[in-house]
Structures are given as structure tokens and as C-alpha cells.
Amino acid sequence: MQHDDVIWDIIGNQQFCSFKVKTKSQGFCRNEYNITGLCNRSSCPLANSQYATIREEKGQCFLYMKVIERAAFPAKMWEKVKLSKNYEKALEQIDENLIYWPRFIRHKCKQRFTKITQYLIRMRKLVLKRQRKLVPLSRKVERREKRKEEKALIAAQLDNAIEKELLERLKQGTYGDIYNFPVHAFDRALEQQDEESEEEEEEEEEDDEDVGKREFVEEEVEESDLSDFEDMNKLRTSSDEEQDDEEEESSEEEEEEEMEMETKAKALRSKGKSPANGSVARKKRAYVEIEYEQETEPATKSRATS
Amino acid sequence: MEEAEKKQQQEVVVENMEKSEPAFPPSFSVSEIKNKQRRHFMFMKLKQEKRKVAFDEGTDEFSAYFNGLTNPKVLITTSDRPRGRTVRFCEQLATVIPNAHVYYRRGLALKRVIPQCIARDFTYLIVINEDRKVPNGMVLCHLPDGPTAHFKVSSVRLRKEMKRRGKDPTEHSPEVILNNFTTRLGHSIGRLFAALFPQDPQFVGRQVATFHNQRDFIFFRFHRYIFKNEKRVGIQELGPRFTLKLRSLQKGTFDSKFGEYEWVLKRHEMDACRRKFQL
Numbered sequence: 001m002q003h004d005d006v007i008w009d010i011i012g013n014q015q016f017c018s019f020k021v022k023t024k025s026q027g028f029c030r031n032e033y034n035i036t037g038l039c040n041r042s043s044c045p046l047a048n049s050q051y052a053t054i055r056e057e058k059g060q061c062f063l064y065m066k067v068i069e070r071a072a073f074p075a076k077m078w079e080k081v082k083l084s085k086n087y088e089k090a091l092e093q094i095d096e097n098l099i100y101w102p103r104f105i106r107h108k109c110k111q112r113f114t115k116i117t118q119y120l121i122r123m124r125k126l127v128l129k130r131q132r133k134l135v136p137l138s139r140k141v142e143r144r145e146k147r148k149e150e151k152a153l154i155a156a157q158l159d160n161a162i163e164k165e166l167l168e169r170l171k172q173g174t175y176g177d178i179y180n181f182p183v184h185a186f187d188r189a190l191e192q193q194d195e196e197s198e199e200e201e202e203e204e205e206e207d208d209e210d211v212g213k214r215e216f217v218e219e220e221v222e223e224s225d226l227s228d229f230e231d232m233n234k235l236r237t238s239s240d241e242e243q244d245d246e247e248e249e250s251s252e253e254e255e256e257e258e259m260e261m262e263t264k265a266k267a268l269r270s271k272g273k274s275p276a277n278g279s280v281a282r283k284k285r286a287y288v289e290i291e292y293e294q295e296t297e298p299a300t301k302s303r304a305t306s
Numbered sequence: 307m308e309e310a311e312k313k314q315q316q317e318v319v320v321e322n323m324e325k326s327e328p329a330f331p332p333s334f335s336v337s338e339i340k341n342k343q344r345r346h347f348m349f350m351k352l353k354q355e356k357r358k359v360a361f362d363e364g365t366d367e368f369s370a371y372f373n374g375l376t377n378p379k380v381l382i383t384t385s386d387r388p389r390g391r392t393v394r395f396c397e398q399l400a401t402v403i404p405n406a407h408v409y410y411r412r413g414l415a416l417k418r419v420i421p422q423c424i425a426r427d428f429t430y431l432i433v434i435n436e437d438r439k440v441p442n443g444m445v446l447c448h449l450p451d452g453p454t455a456h457f458k459v460s461s462v463r464l465r466k467e468m469k470r471r472g473k474d475p476t477e478h479s480p481e482v483i484l485n486n487f488t489t490r491l492g493h494s495i496g497r498l499f500a501a502l503f504p505q506d507p508q509f510v511g512r513q514v515a516t517f518h519n520q521r522d523f524i525f526f527r528f529h530r531y532i533f534k535n536e537k538r539v540g541i542q543e544l545g546p547r548f549t550l551k552l553r554s555l556q557k558g559t560f561d562s563k564f565g566e567y568e569w570v571l572k573r574h575e576m577d578a579c580r581r582k583f584q585l
Binding site: 146148152155156159163165167169171175176179 | 413415416460461481483485509510514516518520521522523525527529531533536537539541549551
């Protein structure tokens with residue numbers, strides 16, 4: 001026998017109901033067949049033998065009905081009616097199925113059905129809009145990437161690379177005639193070319209004519225001094241490359257250049273303002289330079305860069 | 307992906323100077339760290355690759371730009387509701403790139419934005435993605451049907467955080483330096499960056515924007531240079547700096563669901579060989 005009042009007395013007020021969730025102001029019912037979601041005498045599906053709800057499955061709405069005649073058959077207790085997708089037709093269906101049922105249940109069923117259709121419409125609209133996808137970051141990976149980035153930054157030696165590139169462009173004349181410098185570089189290259197060709201010629205001649213002659217000449221920069229002077233090295237090697245027209249650069253020269261570039265760059269780290277003291281003096285007499293280069297570089301000491 | 311060409315190399319970085327001297331036909335090489343102990347002797351590969359690559363580059367999406375037909379016009383925007391830092395970053399980026407406009411994204415869908423941009427003759431779309439008040443991603447989309455690259459942005463330094471910086475950049479078009487884009491993929495990314503800036507830089511401005519690729523990280527720097535004499539140049543950093551890491555490259559314009567991905571970053575590729583890099 002179904003004693004609704006007794007049941008309500010027990011689960012609603014005095015003892016425990018597993019579907020009840022109590023908050024400060026309201027009690028809620030977590031039963032999936034509950035029509036309003038609140039814990040009330042008239043909304044409790046356990047304490048009402050004649051009950052109806054609307055439930056939604058995958059966008060389809062169904063009307064569930066429970067009558068006292070089927071209370072003994074739990075498997076067949078709920079009668080499921082599929083509602084039409086048309087809003088008005090579905091309301092009519094509810095009315096026709098719940099005819100002669102208490103006003104409260106009919107009203108609440110229609111309210112619930114309205115709410116469900118509204119949220120289904122909103123879901124369909126949202127799918128068409130932009131969806132924000134949250135991509136999880138893995139902490140380990142992020143840490144590794146950060147470290148890799150730092151190492152790459154150190155390996156890159158950006159300032160050097162940029163300076164080198166700019167000087168290369170200057171040499172190749174992409175800047176045209178804006179700067180006065182290129183003329184010097186070109187002349188020097190020419191001079192050296194002439195010197196070399198002259199040396200070859202002079203070897204054949206003998207020096208009998210010059211014996212006993214006095215001449216006053218200016219101080220010449222000898223090659224041994226020039227080896228201290230990084231720039232000449234660089235200029236000479238680069239002009240050599242141009243003359244020889246080889247694509248492959250020998251490793252030793254490259255290394256020399258790179259190391260020299262490093263020490264030079266460190267020495268000349270400009271403070272960012274335009275040069276206050278004009279051009280830096282060419283010959284630096286009292287200057288301690290640490291050079292690691294050797295003329296014949298052993299294979300193992302070669303630098304590995306990427 | 308096509309295999310990169312291998313070149314006999316002893317050690318050093320191969321610089322790829324794009325702007326002043328187009329290396330034609332472009333030579334690709336494997337990008338990796340070389341070890342002192344392990345010397346790789348690699349040999350020249352087939353010549354027919356060079357021709358194919360040259361043909362590709364002649365007819366791809368950037369040919370219009372490189373032939374001087376189009377002038378770049380860039381639209382910079384952000385993800386929804388950008389925070390102060392991102393907004394300032396976008397503004398500074400707009401000063402660095404000539405002919406760039408910043409627009410506030412009002413929750414618009416990119417798919418709708420793109421046809422409008424094309425209608426207004428924009429050549430580039432940059433979307434800076436933001437997470438927790440800091441820019442962390444960038445989508446670079448070349449507009450009339452161009453490739454779309456998605457980058458991860460890190461270490462953003464705004465102008466006021468730079469030490470010893472100079473004054474603000476002027477309106478002159480900067481020069482572009484693209485370093486170290488050696489592989490095939492790197493090459494296409496390099497062209498992507500090159501097409502951001504106008505073809506003829508104004509040397510009067512003495513400004514240079516550098517994209518330097520090192521171990522798959524692309525470092526962006528913006529400097530003002532001055533030649534003290536023909537052997538020395540002084541550079542002064544102005545402008546923002548940031549690092550990029552390529553996450554994916556897509557063939558068409560931005561389409562995350564149906565787009566055709568040319569290259570996607572896969573985590574496990576790196577585990578196989580630590581010294582080999584994609585870019």
C-alpha cells in the first residue's frame with residue numbers, strides 16, 4: 001500500500017533521505033525525476049504516487065508519468081512519452097496526457113519544459129559561435145623550454161651576429177654612398193692587391209740600384225705589429241676571401257674572427273649613445289689582449305657553434 | 307616535409323642573408339648542434355631539388371611581395387579583453403612595423419574578420435593571444451590565402467623595461483636581418499617575416515629589425531645602428547624584444563578545424579635527437 005503521508009513524514013521531516021541536499025535557506029532534491037528540484041511535499045517523487053516530469057535526452061524531451069496502479073512494478077513504473085519538437089504541439093501533448101491531473105503538476109511540467117527548450121536553443125547557438133578551447137600546459141615541458149630558450153639565447157650571441165651582419169652589408173655596398181667609409185675599405189683592398197702583385201715583380205729585380213741611396217721615409221707598419229691589430233686581420237682575411245672567391249671558409253680563420261669579434265665586442269660595448277669621442281684610435285698601444293688562436297689549430301680545439 | 311639539403315660543413319653557422327642578397331637558388335642545410343667529438347660529414351645532395359625550390363618560391367604566396375607588387379599593410383589585434391601589458395605590446399609592435407594598425411577585438415570571430423581585412427587590402431593579420439595578462443601566443447596570417455603561422459611568444463620586454471635604450475623609433479622603414487633560417491621550413495618562415503616589412507628600407511633611419519633563429523627559437527630585436535668607422539658599428543636597442551617558437555604552420559588562412567597543416571610541433575620529435583632542430 002502506498003502511504004504517501006507516512007513516507008513524507010519519514011524522509012521529508014524526521015529521518016534521512018538520500019536525495020536531500022540541505023542549504024541554509026532551501027532544501028534541494030537530487031532525485032532525477034523531481035520536477036522542480038526542491039525538496040517539498042508536493043515535489044517529492046517518492047512521496048507522491050501520482051507524479052509526472054519532463055526529462056531531456058540528447059536534445060529530445062520526454063514526459064514521464066507515474067501512477068499508483070503501477071506502484072508494484074518498479075520496472076514499469078514510469079511511462080515515457082516522446083514530445084514533439086514543436087513547442088506548441090508539445091504543450092498540447094502535455095495537456096492531453098496530463099488531463100485530469102492536479103493543477104500543480106501540469107503547471108510545473110509546462111514550466112520545466114519551457115526552461116529545457118530555452119537552454120537547448122542556447123546550446124545550439126553557442127556551438128556556432130567561437131569556442132574557447134583550454135589547452136593544458138605541462139609544467140615540466142614549460143620548464144624545459146624555458147631553459148632551452150636561455151641556452152639558445154646565450155648561444156645566439158645576438159649583438160655580435162647583428163653587428164657582423166651590418167658590417168657585411170656595409171662592405172657589400174648595400175648602403176650605397178651614404179657613408180664615407182666604404183671608399184677606404186675599397187682602396188685598402190686595392191692597395192693590398194697592388195702590393196701583392198708588386199712584390200712578385202720585385203723579386204726578379206735586384207737591389208743594386210738602391211745601394212748607397214739615402215731616403216727619408218715615414219714609419220711603416222710592419223706585419224708583426226699588425227698581428228696585434230685585430231681589424232687588419234679581419235680585413236685581410238676578408239679581402240683574401242674576396243680575391244680567392246672560395247665559398248668554403250677555412251675553420252681556423254673563422255674561429256679567429258669569431259674570437260676576435262668577441263673580445264672586440266666586449267671591449268667596445270658602446271653605452272648606447274652616439275660616439276662621443278669620434279672614431280676609436282686605430283693603434284691601441286697599451287692594451288692587453290687575450291688571444292687563443294693558433295696558426296695550426298688542433299682538431300679537438302675547434303669550437304662548435306650552431 | 308622535403309628533406310633538407312646537406313652541405314659539407316666544418317663548424318660554423320651558415321648565415322642566410324635574405325634582404326640584401328637573395329641566395330638564389332637557396333641552399334638548405336640541416337640545422338643542428340655539432341659536437342666536437344662527432345663530426346658529421348655531409349655531402350651535397352641532388353641538384354634537382356634546387357630547381358624545384360626555386361620554382362616554388364617563384365610562384366608561392368609571397369611572389370607578389372617579392373616582385374614588388376604589393377606593399378605590406380598589417381593589422382594587429384589581440385584575443386578578447388586584452389590586458390594593459392598586451393595592449394602596450396601591440397602598440398609598440400605597431401611602431402616597429404611600418405604601416406601597421408592596431409584594432410580592438412570586440413569578440414569578433416576571426417573567420418569574419420579575415421574577409422573584411424582582405425576587402426580593405428591588408429596583407430597581414432597578427433593576433434596576439436593573451437593569458438593571465440601577459441602575451442603568450444601569436445598568430446601570423448598572410449592575408450590573401452597565405453600561410454598562417456602560430457607561435458608561442460615568451461620573454462616579452464616592453465620598451466620601458468629595456469636597459470640603456472634609445473629614443474622611440476621613427477617612422478622610417480627598418481632594415482630586416484634574418485639569421486639562421488637554414489632548413490626548408492625555416493626558409494618559408496623567414497619569407498613570412500620578410501614580407502612584413504616594406505621592400506625598400508630607408509637607410510636614413512638607421513633602424514634594423516632582426517629575426518634570429520637559434521635552436522628553433524626566433525629572437526626578435528629592434529636596434530638603431532651607427533657606423534663609427536668601417537670596421538665598427540654601434541647598436542642601441544630600442545623597441546620591444548620577444549622570442550617566438552613556431553608551433554604550427556598552416557597552408558591557408560586561419561582555420562583551426564579544417565585547415566591543412568603544413569607542419570605541427572610534436573612533442574616527441576625532440577626526444578629522438580636533441581641536437582636536431584626543425585628551423
